[in-house]
Amino acid sequence: MAQLSFGQAVNNALDLAMSMDESIFLAGEGIGVSIHYDPNMPSHGLLEKYGPKRVKDTPVSEAAIAGLAVGASCMGLRPVVEIMFLPFITLATDMLVNHAGKLRYLSGGKSTFPLTVRVKAGVNFAAGCQHSHNLEAWLAHSPGLKVVFPSTPEDAKGLLLSAIFDPNPVIVIEEMGLYWGKGEVPEGDYRVPIGKARIAMPGKDCTLVCYGGATVTALEAAAILSKENIFLEIIDLRSLVPLDRDCLLNSVKKTGRLVVLHDATKFGGFGAEIAAIVAEDAFKFLKAPIKRVAAPDIPVPFSPTQEKFYKPSARMVVDAVKSITG
Amino acid sequence: MEPQLNLVRLKTMYEKMVLIRKFEERIIELVQEQGRIPGMQILANGQEAVAVGIIESLNAEDVIVSNHRSHGHLLAKGADPKYLMAEIMGKSGGVNKGKSGTLHLAVPEVNALMTSTVVGAGPPLAAGAAFAQQYRDEPNITVVFFGDGAAAEGSVHEAMNLAALWKLPLLFVCENNCWAGAQSYSQHCSIGNIAQRGIAYDMPGEYVDGNDVEKVYDLAVSMTDYCRKGKGPALIEAKTYRMRGHGENDHQHYVDKEELVFWTKKCPIGNLKEKMLKEGLITEDELQVVETVSKAIVDEAVAFADESPFPYAEEALDDVWVK
Numbered sequence: 001m002a003q004l005s006f007g008q009a010v011n012n013a014l015d016l017a018m019s020m021d022e023s024i025f026l027a028g029e030g031i032g033v034s035i036h037y038d039p040n041m042p043s044h045g046l047l048e049k050y051g052p053k054r055v056k057d058t059p060v061s062e063a064a065i066a067g068l069a070v071g072a073s074c075m076g077l078r079p080v081v082e083i084m085f086l087p088f089i090t091l092a093t094d095m096l097v098n099h100a101g102k103l104r105y106l107s108g109g110k111s112t113f114p115l116t117v118r119v120k121a122g123v124n125f126a127a128g129c130q131h132s133h134n135l136e137a138w139l140a141h142s143p144g145l146k147v148v149f150p151s152t153p154e155d156a157k158g159l160l161l162s163a164i165f166d167p168n169p170v171i172v173i174e175e176m177g178l179y180w181g182k183g184e185v186p187e188g189d190y191r192v193p194i195g196k197a198r199i200a201m202p203g204k205d206c207t208l209v210c211y212g213g214a215t216v217t218a219l220e221a222a223a224i225l226s227k228e229n230i231f232l233e234i235i236d237l238r239s240l241v242p243l244d245r246d247c248l249l250n251s252v253k254k255t256g257r258l259v260v261l262h263d264a265t266k267f268g269g270f271g272a273e274i275a276a277i278v279a280e281d282a283f284k285f286l287k288a289p290i291k292r293v294a295a296p297d298i299p300v301p302f303s304p305t306q307e308k309f310y311k312p313s314a315r316m317v318v319d320a321v322k323s324i325t326g
Numbered sequence: 327m328e329p330q331l332n333l334v335r336l337k338t339m340y341e342k343m344v345l346i347r348k349f350e351e352r353i354i355e356l357v358q359e360q361g362r363i364p365g366m367q368i369l370a371n372g373q374e375a376v377a378v379g380i381i382e383s384l385n386a387e388d389v390i391v392s393n394h395r396s397h398g399h400l401l402a403k404g405a406d407p408k409y410l411m412a413e414i415m416g417k418s419g420g421v422n423k424g425k426s427g428t429l430h431l432a433v434p435e436v437n438a439l440m441t442s443t444v445v446g447a448g449p450p451l452a453a454g455a456a457f458a459q460q461y462r463d464e465p466n467i468t469v470v471f472f473g474d475g476a477a478a479e480g481s482v483h484e485a486m487n488l489a490a491l492w493k494l495p496l497l498f499v500c501e502n503n504c505w506a507g508a509q510s511y512s513q514h515c516s517i518g519n520i521a522q523r524g525i526a527y528d529m530p531g532e533y534v535d536g537n538d539v540e541k542v543y544d545l546a547v548s549m550t551d552y553c554r555k556g557k558g559p560a561l562i563e564a565k566t567y568r569m570r571g572h573g574e575n576d577h578q579h580y581v582d583k584e585e586l587v588f589w590t591k592k593c594p595i596g597n598l599k600e601k602m603l604k605e606g607l608i609t610e611d612e613l614q615v616v617e618t619v620s621k622a623i624v625d626e627a628v629a630f631a632d633e634s635p636f637p638y639a640e641e642a643l644d645d646v647w648v649k
Contacts, residue, residue: 025461053461059491064450064484071454074439075389077461079454094481098444099451107432108423109645111440144646167648 007040007179009153013160027056028082066095073115086121087133100169101144122176129299134264146170147240151215153183158192175213197244203231206257211237221317256287266294288324343374346398348620372569375594377402379542391452391470394443404436411627419634446479456496467495475506490527493558503568521563536564537594
């Protein structure tokens with residue numbers, strides 16, 4: 001075990017993967033030389049170590065970056081490309097949605113696309129809604145793409161290594177606000193299976209489903225509630241697609257209550273899918289209505305007071321849980 | 327090149343063009359027999375010289391990326407007509423098990439790596455394929471075919487810039503067939519010759535009479551040679567004409583009939599045939615053999631496709647992921 005920041009854990013995974021497999025290359029805007037010189041940045045130092053053949057700074061061309069990944073992966077390479085911020089993935093969505101996710105299917109299973117797209121997400125950067133916008137539900141709604149969203153340094157490493165060596169296209173969403181936070185990270189080729197959720201905290205009174213940065217909010221809420229003898233079972237999904245339905249349903253069958261939390265907007269959000277699965281498959285175990293805690297259906301606002309208002313808080317989670325456990 | 331070898335190549339190119347024409351003419355017949363082929367059929371009738379002339383300049387290991395008007399490219403690259411026809415009919419014996427149909431055919435076994443029907447999507451995909459060739463120090467190149475309509479897509483420009491910047495072994499072939507849907511070239515393109523766009527990316531760009539297979543081949547040889555030498559990408563604009571509608575459900579009500587007559591006279595197959603006869607390069611008997619053989623190949627393809635069953639409905643659930 002080593003104490004690494006989330007960003008260092010991502011860096012460690014990239015470094016290890018590149019040292020293990022020559023067919024892996026990195027490409028993206030500022031992936032080699034970044035405007036940020038910070039060892040907590042995921043690709044820090046990799047250009048110096050692996051050289052410009054394998055660490056490719058690209059033009060500002062998201063469609064070309066994603067197309068590069070799709071084409072090169074079809075030829076047998078394992079591209080790991082970066083789209084700088086999640087809202088910019090709109091510029092790459094044709095390549096991801098219509099090509100990465102569909103070309104294997106269209107080939108009748110002849111072609112494979114072992115590519116990874118890393119993309120940064122986050123709401124609390126005072127950058128406004130064109131840099132902050134959690135679009136994970138869009139990606140999860142596109143067949144053929146796997147979508148993972150880690151919340152700890154350990155999972156950031158383990159999921160990224162699994163993504164890179166997965167024979168299918170995987171989108172890895174990284175919560176920017178977590179880059180600097182440290183945690184224990186296993187050394188060596190450590191992999192977290194894609195499609196397995198993690199019980200971040202066991203509890204008996206109410207299941208709280210979350211992922212990515214919202215997991216931090218969930219843990220804060222659990223600490224508050226435990227003082228009032230309400231014990232949350234926090235499920236950190238880690239992987240949105242494929243989804244660990246068993247973990248979700250088993251927890252709800254135990255607690256009889258469900259709150260879903262995410263930083264994305266509520267309407268049509270990923271939480272709706274979680275709620276629907278539980279309503280379909282574990283309805284008779286529910287002792288109370290399902291609650292969703294999510295952002296209001298507006299673009300992410302800029303002004304600090306409004307941005308804070310936008311992001312779901314621990315207090316909102318506490319209120320939601322109390323409304324169904326009282 | 328030895329004159330004899332030249333002649334062999336010319337006859338081969340003629341045979342391939344005839345096969346493509348016969349293959350697509352049969353599709354037209356099948357479309358007219360209601361229910362034989364599901365979905366829209368998009369044909370390259372009149373554009374055979376582009377596919378054949380370009381691909382004749384390639385090695386078997388070279389990769390092509392095609393678009394919705396793909397039959398000619400794939401047949402020229404060596405795809406088996408039987409499996410193509412079965413795929414076009416949505417049969418389980420198709421080259422993609424009926425998952426593609428005519429629109430997204432992938433024949434990786436002949437290095438027809440992928441086909442996208444999203445207009446302008448081919449070039450960034452092809453840049454990825456060419457990058458893999460460069461990354462592995464392969465002597466091979468990638469060729470991407472796209473239309474004059476696609477030339478207006480931002481993705482094409484992103485791919486051209488990236489390919490030129492990284493000196494990727496990628497030949498861009500813009501098949502200018504004068505139409506993007508129902509919009510004529512002058513209605514949708516700001517520039518007289520798309521080949522000139524090469525200047526913007528510091529890559530060679532040349533146009534050629536796309537209905538003259540010899541000229542297409544000659545230009546392709548010099549351009550593929552350039553790409554193969556590691557000098558970077560190149561752009562060919564092959565000027566040709568879309569003799570049929572965008573798809574077979576488009577009856578060209580917006581097309582000037584005189585223009586169609588003009589281009590009918592420029593038929594790449596008819597003109598080559600006349601030339602070869604006039605110059606004594608081929609006999610009427612040989613021509614008849616080409617016709618007969620092509621027809622037999624297409625007959626066999628249709629028979630194979632007819633006999634192949636439709637896939638089980640539940641097989642729709644397969645092939646999304648590598649398990």
